[in-house]
Amino acid sequence: MDVALQIVINSLVAGSLYSLAAAGFTLIFGVLRVAHFAHGDVAMVGAYVALAVVALWGGQASVGTMAVGLGAGIVASMAVGVLVERWTYRPLRGAPAMQILIAAIAVARLLQSILQMTAGSSIQMFPIAQQAPLVIGGARITPVQLTVLGVSALLFTGLYFLINRTHLGAQIRAVADNPALARVQGIPVERVTMVVFACSSALAAVAGVLQGLVINIHPAMGFVLVLKAFAAVVLGGLGSIPGAIIGAFALGLFENVGAWYTSGIWKEPIAYLVLLLMLLIKPSGLLGRSTGEEVKL
């Protein structure tokens, strides 16, 4: 029983991280129809900036310094995300999807190499004190893991209200639905796109920093994170934010169940094998309606 509970807790923590990245990925796909491959590396920039800021105080990080670091990381990621949109996706509006994806891969690799040159390629963690885990029904959960769950729940509530209850959210939905029609209605499409990149990048930064708290950060993390986000988005159904979140938690669950019964090294391939099965059984994803964008023959 405690094993099952432990797996559930681990899956929830992993799912929270993936869903923060996946929500932004699917939001950007929604407005631009672009597979934003540099999204994971945008998250990585945020994590490393936060780490550098926390290191300014030296010694162990307190809640206050972590908050300042997180803020700096969010600002950095937002800046990088918006610049990537401005300098890479905007010149390529209307270009074939493949061309945009290759450009995005190039940006991702560039960010990774710049980071490797400045911060080195070693695995790093935030300097936080070891804390005694809480024991719930025989399963363990650390305060940091609880923080991860709380922060992501809070952010998703905020995102829900932003998308569904605000004027800006209505504009975002309009652009995602039909950019040309949105423009005709006087919606500033380019500005909405920029805001979407800023919000998505902020969520990515939080994902990166939280990953640094519960696991670790390294220059290849962006690649891993964006593939996880992608897998979650496909699992849940293209272009749907609830789908992306559900897909992310499903992915976390599959990975942790798989890792429990095999061994940790097979965690990554299990994620893609699940994705593959999903593609075979239901290509439109768990919540996805068939958009006609995936080809069925």
Place this chain on the structure above:
Amino acid sequence: MSVFLHFLNTVLIFALLATGLNLVAGTGGMLNLSHAALAGVGAYTAVLLVMKAQWPWLAAFLAGGLLAAITGLVIGAVTLRLRGDYFALATLGFGVVAHALFNNWISLTRGPMGIPGVPAPSLLGLTLRSPAAQAAYIAVVLALAFLTARRLARSPWGRALRAIRDDQFAALALGKPALRFKVEAITIAGFFAGLAGAAQGFYIRFIDPQQFGLNLMISILVAVLFGGLGNYWGSLLGALMYVGLQHALSYIGLPPHLVGSGQQAILSVILLLLMIFRPKGLLPEPPLTRPAKAGEAG
């Protein structure tokens, strides 16, 4: 001389990889990001068959290509249900699975330690030990692949593939089974990739998972895009230019800890600029029909 022969071998293997990718990505318009992993499948298959099962070299070499082709077929059949860029990312996922297999199936692949002491190819009692002999046989393989790919791209099959790339629904309406054509293209390209990977294994005499990772994938992509999507001479030119650039970069004397990431940064910038300013590469894809000259009949 030996520097030149090493350069030549590297270019030939690279050109073989690029020719295969061009058939899929150029003529077929499918960005198969598992191409490098397919090369890895070919390399591991061929090397293990020679070293563990004592297969004759030629049989193992071809088996490497064949297993890579079959892997390509499976990947295509599963992932081609997704639209273009999502297909690309899903194939990248396959690359990760293959990488994990090479790394973790330690009883077979020795994992990250790699397989050293790969024997030189031997054909009809001759052992192709010298770099010159290696270059000769790889050049023959490349020539065959090049001619096959070019012939295929111009054939009715290739024209259908291009039509599917340019307008899938129109091609479907004309009764072209789009998915079948695409899967066939990925399978053939997988065969080329497998042969290239096997050739590399028998040339370097050592294989490890690192050789067939994302770095190789991006390098092949740069070569194909440099030369021009859909232009097979372009892929040869692109391979030559890419390997030349790589050699040039190793002479500019970056500090050791910056060599890898510095090269990656420069390549990424080149790739990005190519995509923004010259997505068609140096040589454009040849048109389907020759425009009739004045006075020419038919």
